[in-house]
Amino acid sequence: MAEVSLPIGGRSYTVHCGDGEETQLTRLGQMIDAKTAIARQASPGLTEVRQLLFAAILLADELQEIRARNEKEQGALDLPPADNAAGEAMVAARMNVLAARIESLADTLADAAATP
DSSP states (O other): OEEEEEEETTEEEEEEEOTTOHHHHHHHHHHHHHHHHHHHHHSTTOOHHHHHHHHHHHHHHHHHHHHHHHHHHHOOOOOOOOOSHHHHHHHHHHHHHHHHHHHHHHHHHHHHHHOO
């Protein structure tokens, strides 16, 4: 088991992780430290706990925005009931997009398999 020291918010935290996970854990610690610095600059005088809370909120907000953007770019898979012509057309259009993606992936896999 590996051990990593993470400087976050002006303090050092020792964290255990699996062997080989040190670099990733260090990167994550740096992200948290950066968000903690933003929270501290925005509201001087915050306690350490509140700095970490705001850092967590900032990271959660960033994650939510990324997920929303990815869903928008890829198209939501939650389909409305197809109980009318517009709903049926939307479902059909999304199915066509998904079918095209599947065919493209299948072609890519077939090409990769054919290449020695």
